[in-house]
Amino acid sequence: MFDDFFIRALIAGIGIALVTGPLGCFIIWRRLAFFGDTLAHSALLGVTLAFTFDVSIALSVFIVSSIIALILLKLQKNTKLPGDALLGLLAHSSLAVGLVVIGFLSFIRFDIMGFLFGDILAVSTSDLITIWIGGAIILLILKIIWKPLFASTVNYDLAQAEGMSPEKANAIFTVLLAAIIAISIKMVGLLLITGMFIMPAAMARNLSNNPKQMVIFSIIGGLLSVLIGLFSSLELNTASGPSIITAALFLFILSLIKFKKKSELKQ
């Protein structure tokens, strides 16, 4: 039988995959891949601030990432720099500031590698509660804003014209991204969270012909990645976070084969 920590890791991973699945689809549809990265980078600043002020890491990361995300929305409106340049500006400056602040915290030693790559095997029971309750809230809000968010993803003007308030939906969506990063950073880490967003969704795109189907496949892909990744990391004694992403890559490659066959059949 598995050790207790392994069961906890599984439950945590499943919880995260359930949320990153649908959010990942929107990230892909809205071409926000680099945006997820930016938020993840800014999370490091959140982690260091959590140590400085001795508050919960999830809370601190959530607040810092939300602020960075809202600054970005504001900057996009008020400057002429293109989106990717703004993202780079915010990503690297928040990462740099985070690292500088760490330098001042010589009285505390913490494992920076742990936050870069995550440690899903160190999940505690209280972490599980954060993930599942937080995740449920995120999914619930996503369901509520689904229609305006999706409409504005397809065409912003159309959504605005027909009274869907796309600006509000966009801002809420951005905060949801910050929230899932906050609750999953301990498990998957800064550098791998974007992979969890994008790879299952990219795999799902190859297999689906409508948006709801893509969301479902994306969730399934994420769940399979977590299961395959964790079990193989146990078997092969590899790092668990990267193993999950590698499993996701493996699934993506499989989906490419399926996709190729499907397009050949059509022709």
Place this chain on the structure above:
Amino acid sequence: MSIQQMKNLDKKILVQLENVGVFQNNKWLVEDVSLNVEKGKIVTLIGPNGSGKTTTAKIALGIHKNIKGKVKKFTDKIGYVPQKISIDWTLPIRVTDFMQLTHNLNENEIENALNLTGVKNLKNNDLRNLSGGEFQRVLIARAISKKPDLLVLDEPVQGVDFKGEIALYELIKKISDKINCGILLISHDLHVVMTATDYVVCLNGHVCCSGSPTAVANNKEYQKLFGDRASTILSVYEHSHDHTHSADGTIKNK
């Protein structure tokens, strides 16, 4: 609803623009436009490329936020056919999903709307695989599916073949009669559009002239803008200017 209220509604102004304009990057996209769209009436915006037709429509829809002047909207039931929509490959979406983009519709409502524009057979097709004309028909079907009070159509028949074009304009006219909605129509197909229109606004960065189709067609400003032959409404769209625009749209040698 009492009969009196119904009567009031019949005459109701749906959207009212008062001296609106948009000033962006140190120039006016469009300036000082006033117009009303009433229930059951068709208002057509005409004008050359870059004259501010789309901008004016977007002001009426509340898409442009920083505007000069005032917009009063008296309805929330709006159907919009934008000039351009591009669907990214990353987003898998069928016609039937697109139909329900901003409203929930049941199967019947979807099929009825698609049937009206003659594309019922495309219901389960991938939206990205439609031809230009088919896509326009789907856009129109979507906009009318919930029986809006106000329809805003930005070049709704672009890419539709000539026979289909006339049929679609007839359909638009029929719909406006049937559900008694107001229509703000953008077009440069003067010859087809003008006959069915109640009120024409001729734009070129500002309102050149406006009024009934015949009044506009006989207006000097209009003839200057579109060339003499435009006054015989059925002429081919062709126009010469009293001035030229440089590449950024500013007016030179007036």
